[in-house]
Amino acid sequence: MGITKTTGFSEETNEMAEILKALGHPARLEIVQFLIKSSSCVCGDIVDVLPLAQSTVSKHLSELKKVGIIKGTITGNNICYCLDEKVIQKIHKFISLIQTSCCKPNCC
Secondary structure (H helix, E strand, C coil), X not given: CCCCCCCCCCHHHHHHHHHHHHCCCHHHHHHHHHHHHCCCCECCHHHHHCCCCHHXXXXXXXXXXXXXXEEEEEECCEEEEEECHXXXXXXXXXXXXXXXXXXXXXXX
């Protein structure tokens, strides 16, 4: 696959594209859903709920962390993950913008 052209687009647009691209994988969506349901930061439990090897889960966590959807804190040998509220707010704002613009009367 070729390199995606990002020049000429705003920083905000490129950032949202990277966030949405990261969410475009079923394993990553499952991780996000698991973190939504968790009442606190999660350490090793994520591997137990996915049908993937630990190394694969680590790669997906890394991709989510790279774009800021999740954040992690190191506790001993564990990294505990939770959703980053600021990035979740950006996603919510973007989806809300889509929702309000597509629901206009007399739209095709």
